[in-house]
Amino acid sequence: MGRCTRDDLEAVVEAAAWAPSVHNSQPWSFALDEDEIILRADTDRRLRAADPEGRELLLSCGAALFNVRTAIRATGCEPLVRMLPDPDRPALVARVRIGPAGAVEEETKMLREEIPRRRTHRAGFIPRPVPPRLLDLLVKEAEREGARLTPVRSVGAVRVLAALTSAAQDVQAQDRSFSLEMIRWGRPPGSRHRDGVPADAYPQQARRTYPHFAQRDYARGQGWGDRGDQPMATQTGVVALLTTGGDTRADWIQAGQALQAVLLHASAYGVCAAFHTQLLEFRHLRDFVREELCSPEFPQMVMRLGYPVRHTRGVRRTLPDVLEQA
Ligand SMILES: Cc1cc2nc3c(=O)[nH]c(=O)nc-3n(C[C@H](O)[C@H](O)[C@H](O)COP(=O)(O)O)c2cc1C
Structure with missing residues (x-):
């Protein structure tokens, strides 16, 4: 395992939960298992009418997985991802092992800071072209x-x-x-x-x-x-x-x-x-x-x-709500 402490891992899970999800359903749960973060899809939170196959649910979990990887990198460790590691457990989205430590790139720091800042917009934009x-x-x-x-x-x-x-x-x-x-x-x-x-x-x-x-x-x-x-x-x-x-x-x-x-x-x-x-x-x-x-x-x-006129507010479940015992 790299240099990650339990507090680091919990901070990674908190960051993961700031991912966007359809209707902010947050269809995920996490567990810590020694040097691994386990990401599971929470199918009780799937939209049965809008998303019968769970496509949007897994898109949401994928966004959370990107946050896990980014937040681990920001601690100086390397995320080693096994996606869908067990065909018999389809809700198991990924196991992410904490790999060896190294230097943190500037881009990683920048992305990590954006994780809680990014918001979904629901209106028109100001008249300023995206470069x-x-x-x-x-x-x-x-x-x-x-x-x-x-x-x-x-x-x-x-x-x-x-x-x-x-x-x-x-x-x-x-x-x-x-x-x-x-x-x-x-x-x-x-x-x-x-x-x-x-x-x-x-x-x-x-x-x-x-x-x-x-x-x-x-x-x-x-x-x-x-x-x-x-x-x-x-x-x-x-x-x-x-x-x-x-x-x-x-x-x-x-x-x-x-x-x-x-x-x-x-x-x-x-x-x-x-x-x-x-x-x-x-x-x-x-x-x-x-x-x-x-x-x-x-x-x-x-x-x-x-470019938005202003940012909206974001809400998320707390760490104890999303972190299960492994
Ligand atoms: C797969 C997916 C589909 C989404 N579809 C819509 C949508 O159709 N309309 C919308 O306003 N927001 C949509 N969202 C954004 C979510 O509503 C938003 O991520 C969630 O409310 C959390 O808010 P935040 O992104 O500002 O943190 C979608 C997000 C995901 C991941």
């Missing part, structure tokens, strides 16, 4: 993690994605099982829950952008949401697709790691992501996007990137 060099960097970081990030340059393709997001959102709003999931995870103002989406994590009334990407309706018509006006938040931002060559459970975990690599690098330059995954929750719409816009790759995430 092409930053986009190139994000594309490279996704590639390093085994996925592909493609900024969607065609105006027509962006319009198609916006229209499909809107259609998917409208269908979900009328579907009882999807609505029940929004009730489960969309928190009312003042909620003390440490999971789910808090009412101040989205604006009460987001300004329309063109093209407009429908937001999830966490408030469900009850007028919740941050009341601050955001007159500058008028831009769609850069629409980007995160895709993988395969569509297995391992690909989903890989996509989650790539997602978090992209988000942390973007965050270091002040750029936030908004997600619009409603359309990927319908098999036929996901197939359509695959065939029309990313063939032969599989779409894993639809996002917009840009």
